[in-house]
Amino acid sequence: MSTITLQLKLRLFIYLGIAIFLLNIPVIYFEITKLNQRLVNLELAEDLYNTILEVRRYEKNFLLYHDRESLLSNRFYFQQASELFSKASMQFQKSFLGSDIAQLGKALQEYEKFEKLYSNPSALTTNERIETKLRNAGKDVVAAADTLLKMQRRRVSRAAGNALKWPLIFMGAMLVLFLIGAKIIIADVVRPFGLIEKAMQKVAHGDFSPIPYGNKNERRAGHMVAAFNRMVQELESREEQVIHSRKIASLGTLVSGCAHELNNPINNIVLTADVLNSKREMTTERQEQLMGDILNQALRASEIVKNLLEFSRAETSVHKEFDLAALLRETMRIAENHIKLSHVTVHDKIDDNLPRISGNHQGLQQVFLNLITNAVHAMEGGGNLTIRAQRENGNKVKVQVEDTGTGIDESILPHIFDPFFTTKDVGKGTGLGLSVSYGIIKKHGGQIQVQSKPGRGTIFTVTLPVHTKIDQDLTPPCGERMA
Amino acid sequence: MPLKILILDDEPIVGQRLKATLEKEGHNVETFVNPLEAVSRLEGKTFDIVVTDIRMDDMDGIEILELVLQKSARTKVIMITGYATLEVARESLAKGAFDFIAKPFKLKEMRQAIEKAVDALQQENPGNPAGN
Known part of the structure; x- marks a missing residue:
């Protein structure tokens, strides 16, 4: 400790403080951007989920009433869901959500397969076996969309946590740095000054005893004490x-x-x-x-x-x-x-x-x-x-x-x-x-x-x-x- | 012509030696060691010549000088001091001292000073130096 001069120590602390502060800015920027991105993704996932629910609602209506209108609406929403899915899969691939997206993709394909069976009007007649398969495929789609949505929510909340965590970590580091710096200043500057002030008063009264190097505080003030x-x-x-x-x-x-x-x-x-x-x-x-x-x-x-x-x-x-x-x-x-x-x-x-x-x-x-x-x-x-x-x-x-x-x-x-x-x-x-x-x-x-x-x-x-x-x-x- | 002389010095030897010498010359000499005793004697009797030390314990020779001259302007006062500084000499002369002798001095110097005083007294009042 004593080999490093006080000036060097103080300079080191100032530079370190500035470095931490500068590092703080890109990290916070990055975290906020990520959070923002995830909010957009979450919105997309919610839209997808809601659209899929619409698909299922019309699927249910169709299966109840076997009407053409419900089938068209079902088709329409499925189309929309597919568009949203392809948009989402492009977005989400980037966010390492590959497996969840892939699962939803598979479920959608499966669903489409059964749904297509109803594309010709003659198929409007009921077929218990196909209906059940369609329902199951629909459930799978909803479950996969739900998983994706939940995952997306978790990621948003994690990003929000991070966006809060990093500034706190930096502030903590600054605080620690500040405390150590303050301690060094007190030990190396304030105390020695006090010591020297006291010694000076003694000198003013004609007592010329030097400051002893005895205790830790006095040793720390080495240079000043020696000069004094x-x-x-x-x-x-x-x-x-x-x-x-x-x-x-x-x-x-x-x-x-x-x-x-x-x-x-x-x-x-x-x-x-x-x-x-x-x-x-x-x-x-x-x-x-x-x-x-x-x-x-x-x-x-x-x-x-x-x-x-x-x-x-x-x-x-x-x-x-x-x-x-x-x-x-x-x-x-x-x-x-x-x-x-x-x-x-x-x-x-x-x-x-x-x-x-x-x-x-x-x-x-x-x-x-x-x-x-x-x-x-x-x-x-x-x-x-x-x-x-x-x-x-x-x-x-x-x-x-x-x-x-x-x-x-x-x-x-x-x-x-x-x-x-x-x-x-x-x-x-x-x-x-x-x-x-x-x-x-x-x-x-x-x-x-x-x-x-x-x-x-x-x-x-x-x-x-x-x-x-x-x-x-x-x-x-x-x-x-x-x- | 015998003169009435008072000698004041807190060193007894000074009085003793001067008294012996001056009495041999025919003067009436009284010596004092204590200034206060000398003062009370001075109040009762007028002397022709007063020899006083300047620095003394209870009283200053300058005070004695002033006291003597106040009582009898024609009395010649000769100052003695170990403090042969110009200032003291100037002060005592300004205040009317007749002469000033610095310690250490020889009997001859004192005799000469006394003779000078006698001459002065005679000039002032020929035929009756004692003023009687």
């Missing part, structure tokens, strides 16, 4: 590049924040070293205190650099077990400067007894950093950022990032996870943050949802299974690609 999967694969590799560039973009934002953050310890070091460097005299104790300050500030600077490096590290899909609470707090620390600059107050409601989860540390950190950054962006003039995390039923953890910012308009809420959708000004947002986040959470087998009230704030809820199984096949070797 190729596209998805291509998209996914692009998406990975996009994730990377997105990371670089968010790194840019972070770097400017971190630059400020770094400036403080550096400034402290410069000032303190400057004091130490001055030629003023000071106590050893004072010197030690200043050296201590320098050391502490240097460590503080190195801590900031470490955070930055951790975020920018190349490998993105290392799958490991880690402490989610620690990840969330670390992410808050990375965003701390941005948060402070926007006068946002953070409320840490992270449950300290969160289970350790397994997943892509780097990816999840990117997701939460994205959510926090978005929340802060939504609260330019300050506000409250609440990070909640707790264990849920069914071995899941729920993380909520809630802000008291501008909120998201209902009309755009369905689009926020779409790639390249952004509400930020040109050049400020790539519109990839949430779609990328969505993809990462999906790969963890989790969910990301949003609730928002314009003017009141937004809550993003991420639900993650405690034990994630990332399908390694679906995760490209980022180490290679990202390197």
